[in-house]
Amino acid sequence: MATAAPMIGASIKRKEDGRFITGRGKYTDDINLAGQVHAAFVRSPYGSAKVNGIDASAALAMPGVHAVYTGADLKAAGVNPIPPGWLHAGIQIGDRYPMAVGTARFVGEPVAVVVADSAALARDAADAIVVDYDELPAVTDGPTALSAGAPQVHANATGNVAFNWQLGDADGTDAAIKGAKTVVRQHLINQRLIPNAIEPRACVAHHDSANDELTLYVTSQNPHVHRLIMGAFVLGIPEQRFRVVAPDVGGGFGSKIFIYPEEVVACWVSKAIGKPVKWTATRSESFLSDSHGRVHDTDVEMAFDGNGRIVGLRVNTVANVGAYFTLFAPAVPTYLYGTLLSGQYDIPVIHVKVTAVYTNTVPVDAYRGAGRPEATYALERTLDVAAGQLGVDPAELRRRNFIAPTKFPYQTAVALQYDSGNYEPALDRALTMVNYAQLRKDQAAARAQGRYIGIGLSAYIEACGLAPSHVVGSLGAQAGLYESGTIRVHPTGKVTVLTGSHSHGQGHETTFSQIVAHELGCSVDDVDVVHGDTSKIPFGMGTYGSRSGAVGGSALFLSLQKVKEKGRLIAAHQLEAAAADVDFADGKYFVKGSPSRSKSFGDVALAAYLAHNIPSDMEPGLDSTTFFNPGNFVYPFGTHVAVVEVDADTGHVTVQRYVAVDDFGNVINPMIVDGQLHGGIAQGVAQALWEGGVYDSNGQLLTGSMMNYALPKAEFLPMFETDRTVTPSPVNPLGVKGAGEAGTIASTAAAANAVIDALSPFGITHLDMPLTPATIWGAIQQAKGGK
Amino acid sequence: MAQVQLTVNGRAISRDVEPRTLLVHLLRDALGLTGTHVGCDTSQCGACTVHMDGRGVKSCTVLAMQADGSTVTTIEGLSTDGSHALQRAFKEEHGLQCGFCTPGMIMSAADLLARNANPTEHEIREALEGNLCRCTGYHNIVKAVQTAARTMQNA
Amino acid sequence: MYPAQFQYHRATSVQHALDLMAQHGDDAKVLAGGHSLLPVMKLRFATPAHLIDIGRVSGLSGISESGGTIVIGATTRHADVASSALIKAKAPLLAEVAGHIGDPLIRNMGTIGGSVAHADPSADLPAAMMALGATMELTGKGGSRQVSADQFFVDVFQTALGSTELLTAIRIPASSGACAYEKNPDPASGYAIVGIAVQLTTSGGKVSSARVAMTGLGPKPMRLAAVEAALAAGADAASAAAKAADGIAFIDDARGNASYKANLARVYTKRAIARAMK
Known part of the structure; x- marks a missing residue:
């Protein structure tokens, strides 16, 4: 029931900002416990090495050093490998002990830990530990790892194959390709990305021996998941004695979903030595230990009929998973990738085959978008290649293949059923905003003057709001993907929200307050949102996959309905009216037709707690908890257009304009949604143009710092031009879809397509990312030489 | 150990530190001013930006000993209640998400506006070259600095 | 991100700094602003036992x-x-x-x-x-x-x-305004992939002599003698800049191959000269 000034849909300024703009946010590294010691890790300098022995005598002799432990020590004490949270048939799991036992498999893998009185001293002591290694041959590239004679990363994964996975109709696709008028073939590399949330990972673990209780403060997107996996599977700690707190977290982008070795080690060491243990990553350690993203090597075959309609699609991907599986890794290049390969298009038959391969690199897992950017890039890049080959305008080719609005719900050839969608309006709006027809004329005029403007489109779809538990369970997930939401109304009518979602920049304290204020007719200031603490929240699956609004917000919405309904019964009882005759609006219960007979929500809340005058069969109190398990994913979609100029003399790319039209369904806080989109666009454009993690063949990460891994800076980007269409999602009561990843999913292909479009006069149809000046200039020279 | 004496946010302080102590660690660990953050180890990200003797500096690349005798202002000293025009503008324009880069970003923007009261969009983007944000795509940060510049000029 | 331990010495004069340097020899490093030295010390690529801070030596600044x-x-x-x-x-x-x-x-x-x-x-x-x-x-x-x-x-x-x-x-x-610096910064570090500094001496609207120097593309900065000679002989920006890579052995590395670097030398030289001549 809407109030006079609806809170859902309002750009309320963020409630959380007050502490951040004054430097009073509380991040994990800001937490210091009495008597704490500091951990530092010794990490493998080799891509692959046998660990023969560890001499810690010099370190242990340093005053202020408390202890040194190795991987073997933890294994002997019963610490288990950290398991992945998703399994496939035939998957070969290479055990990941928190610290290397016998063999180190990537540069940066922890080998030993030292704890000392200060972080500086711990580093000194770690440097004094001597490890005897035998360096072994390493392999870092996916296709190379699959080749005959490649070094074996794990003994149980023959040929380094972690699993084979496929989806769709192999025979039907083969027939469609064979019978097609035109088949467009493209090989694509979706390069390694390194997440780089600006807050490095950190943890403080404290084991209280008096009560045998463990508390872990950690940079986590999902504290309950941390507790479950670390407690039940790795360390063997009963959940009721294990509290995980994710305080303010400085960005995640996926990289803080996973259960990391350092956190496990800090917990174990705290118990072993009886002191709180703190660890904070340096940025160099972040590069070498935070799970990376993407790393696909893909062949696409897109088959067309004579009218430019796609008749079949075959995709074959080698997914480099790094040295070990982390939490979501088996799902990312499979169910979050292959299922998205229909995009916005009506494709009758699709087959996708994925080979997951181990290499001697940092593990690869979910990074903003997680599988969906890879799918979008494969589709949208290939469509542009096809547009060139077929001689059809890229916008027209997309339009010709869109799923018609009458076909929803639409069953794709790759398992998903899209709930709703109407793709042409977003495309049209984007083309209008960018003034597409004029832009094409301007482009032609510029080319005549030797200037190379490029226009790149990306029409994307995303499956997010992870997700229906029974579905993911049947596909191999080892957990459900519902969310909990508690509404606790206090006797004064003020509200505390407990959510299993976790905010690390998304603004939940504001948007969730808006949902409550909208439903109860109160002010957002009457609502406090609590998240990130397993001792306060019933349970939670956390925040990733653009799920917090759609799943976490819906749980709260449903709890609010239960609260409102109980309040209605109380109000009816006190107003001596039939419950069916009592309505609720603007924070008041009133008798239909006689609004003066009313009770404010606050009065009803007080009555619920006084329990002096409530229905005799009613329990006192006013609160509700809902576990919302969505019936389907939600499917945001949209069209993005990038406009770039390439300096043909240097290969330098300037992003001139960026237009985004997205459909996120209903929007709770437009300001926050736009902010999510902006950040996503920057990250996606950065993949196209600047970012790329590079290993040498020995396993050394050549891009191991911000000195040589290029994060986007303010001066690289323009102001973004955004708009929305609104197609409410039918799968949740708020009608919302996810907005956290869409920008990243769409923008990589848009930016890459724009650059290649700019280069089309040279006959260039594809270059692999990042599209650096050296790459572009080299391609232009090659093209000129070839003419 | 060596002694440093400096004025931080208007308060005279004196501490014994290891010579290797960086200014950011003095602020965070010895003085409990945890609003100044550490985001990298190569002087790129600017999360640690503070003002030293009136100029923006990266406190991760200054020894505490180098700051001896100086006057330092951190985000906590810009205003205690978020009332500085930049702080208000960052909230108003949604110029922050996770908040981790924010103190450094605001201190860097303050350094810019002290030199250039009416910067263009291009000048703002150039001036923030030493401050990385992974959340906002900079769009709303630029707007926030523009808004603050207008407010400060009209004040 | 903690440098290794060192002893800190605050020099009070140039003479004091020289005495400290003599005393500690190769174990010492000189600290001025710290923005070249401290980053490598934080990564422990440099671990000097002594740091001689000249930041407060009077007369060294200005x-x-x-x-x-x-x-x-x-x-x-x-x-x-x-x-x-x-x-x-x-x-x-x-x-x-x-x-x-x-x-x-x-x-x-x-x-x-x-x-x-x-x-x-x-x-x-x-x-x-x-x-x-x-x-x-x-x-x-x-x-x-x-x-x-x-x-x-x-x-x-x-x-x-x-x-x-x-x-x-x-x-x-002291020199004139006929100058320019054109830089292609590395997108990550901000350091110059190539930077071309041009200083022209003009008389009667014509270039009488030129100094052109390049950073970024080699092991050390270098004068581009062929470009300077061409400018002194009256060449325009394009024809002078065409000689920017003459006689230089560029190497292939992560920033690009040798032919790309030679191209950058020529393009940025041309741009710097053209702007200096404006």
Whole structure:
């Protein structure tokens, strides 16, 4: 029931900002416990090495050093490998002990830990530990790892194959390709990305021996998941004695979903030595230990009929998973990738085959978008290649293949059923905003003057709001993907929200307050949102996959309905009216037709707690908890257009304009949604143009710092031009879809397509990312030489 | 150990530190001013930006000993209640998400506006070259600095 | 991100600094603004046992002019060089280059002497030093000697500075506004992939002589003699710049292959000359 000034849909300024703009946010590294010691890790300098022995005598002799432990020590004490949270048939799991036992498999893998009185001293002591290694041959590239004679990363994964996975109709696709008028073939590399949330990972673990209780403060997107996996599977700690707190977290982008070795080690060491243990990553350690993203090597075959309609699609991907599986890794290049390969298009038959391969690199897992950017890039890049080959305008080719609005719900050839969608309006709006027809004329005029403007489109779809538990369970997930939401109304009518979602920049304290204020007719200031603490929240699956609004917000919405309904019964009882005759609006219960007979929500809340005058069969109190398990994913979609100029003399790319039209369904806080989109666009454009993690063949990460891994800076980007269409999602009561990843999913292909479009006069149809000046200039020279 | 004496946010302080102590660690660990953050180890990200003797500096690349005798202002000293025009503008324009880069970003923007009261969009983007944000795509940060510049000029 | 332990010495005079350097020899490093040295110490790529801080030595900082020569103290900060009215008027190329170093925060702490003495092959200032015909004042126990920029930069991170010498000042002949610095910054580090500094001497609207120096593409900054000769002989920007890669053996690396680098040398030289000639 809407109030006079609806809170859902309002750009309320963020409630959380007050502490951040004054430097009073509380991040994990800001937490210091009495008597704490500091951990530092010794990490493998080799891509692959046998660990023969560890001499810690010099370190242990340093005053202020408390202890040194190795991987073997933890294994002997019963610490288990950290398991992945998703399994496939035939998957070969290479055990990941928190610290290397016998063999180190990537540069940066922890080998030993030292704890000392200060972080500086711990580093000194770690440097004094001597490890005897035998360096072994390493392999870092996916296709190379699959080749005959490649070094074996794990003994149980023959040929380094972690699993084979496929989806769709192999025979039907083969027939469609064979019978097609035109088949467009493209090989694509979706390069390694390194997440780089600006807050490095950190943890403080404290084991209280008096009560045998463990508390872990950690940079986590999902504290309950941390507790479950670390407690039940790795360390063997009963959940009721294990509290995980994710305080303010400085960005995640996926990289803080996973259960990391350092956190496990800090917990174990705290118990072993009886002191709180703190660890904070340096940025160099972040590069070498935070799970990376993407790393696909893909062949696409897109088959067309004579009218430019796609008749079949075959995709074959080698997914480099790094040295070990982390939490979501088996799902990312499979169910979050292959299922998205229909995009916005009506494709009758699709087959996708994925080979997951181990290499001697940092593990690869979910990074903003997680599988969906890879799918979008494969589709949208290939469509542009096809547009060139077929001689059809890229916008027209997309339009010709869109799923018609009458076909929803639409069953794709790759398992998903899209709930709703109407793709042409977003495309049209984007083309209008960018003034597409004029832009094409301007482009032609510029080319005549030797200037190379490029226009790149990306029409994307995303499956997010992870997700229906029974579905993911049947596909191999080892957990459900519902969310909990508690509404606790206090006797004064003020509200505390407990959510299993976790905010690390998304603004939940504001948007969730808006949902409550909208439903109860109160002010957002009457609502406090609590998240990130397993001792306060019933349970939670956390925040990733653009799920917090759609799943976490819906749980709260449903709890609010239960609260409102109980309040209605109380109000009816006190107003001596039939419950069916009592309505609720603007924070008041009133008798239909006689609004003066009313009770404010606050009065009803007080009555619920006084329990002096409530229905005799009613329990006192006013609160509700809902576990919302969505019936389907939600499917945001949209069209993005990038406009770039390439300096043909240097290969330098300037992003001139960026237009985004997205459909996120209903929007709770437009300001926050736009902010999510902006950040996503920057990250996606950065993949196209600047970012790329590079290993040498020995396993050394050549891009191991911000000195040589290029994060986007303010001066690289323009102001973004955004708009929305609104197609409410039918799968949740708020009608919302996810907005956290869409920008990243769409923008990589848009930016890459724009650059290649700019280069089309040279006959260039594809270059692999990042599209650096050296790459572009080299391609232009090659093209000129070839003419 | 060596002694440093400096004025931080208007308060005279004196501490014994290891010579290797960086200014950011003095602020965070010895003085409990945890609003100044550490985001990298190569002087790129600017999360640690503070003002030293009136100029923006990266406190991760200054020894505490180098700051001896100086006057330092951190985000906590810009205003205690978020009332500085930049702080208000960052909230108003949604110029922050996770908040981790924010103190450094605001201190860097303050350094810019002290030199250039009416910067263009291009000048703002150039001036923030030493401050990385992974959340906002900079769009709303630029707007926030523009808004603050207008407010400060009209004040 | 903690440097290894060291002993800290605050020099009170040039003589004091020299005494400390003599005492600690190769175990010591000189600290000015710290923006070249501290980053490598934090990563423990450098672990000096002694740090000699010259940041407060009086007389080492400041900008002055005497007899047509600009004198810049070694610990003068980049921001002060870039904003100096004297430098803008009499060595505008240096003001431009100093304004391109790192980012504003780095320029507020980093010093001209520190950057020049560090001799990073991708740093901006060395190109300006060469194009401006700067002279480095190196002070040792026995007094000072003057070394031209052409002689000063020896190799990657190597200069003519003796182990017991301190770079105390930089002298630059006053010059005109016919100058430009064109830089292609590395998107991650901000250092120059290529930077071309051009200083022209003109008479009657024509170039009478030119100094053109390049940073970023080799182990040390270098003068582009063929370009300078062509300009002195009256060539236009395009034909002079066509010689920018002549005689230089570029190497392939992560920043690009040799032919790309040769191209960058030519393109940025052309742009710098063209702007200087405007």
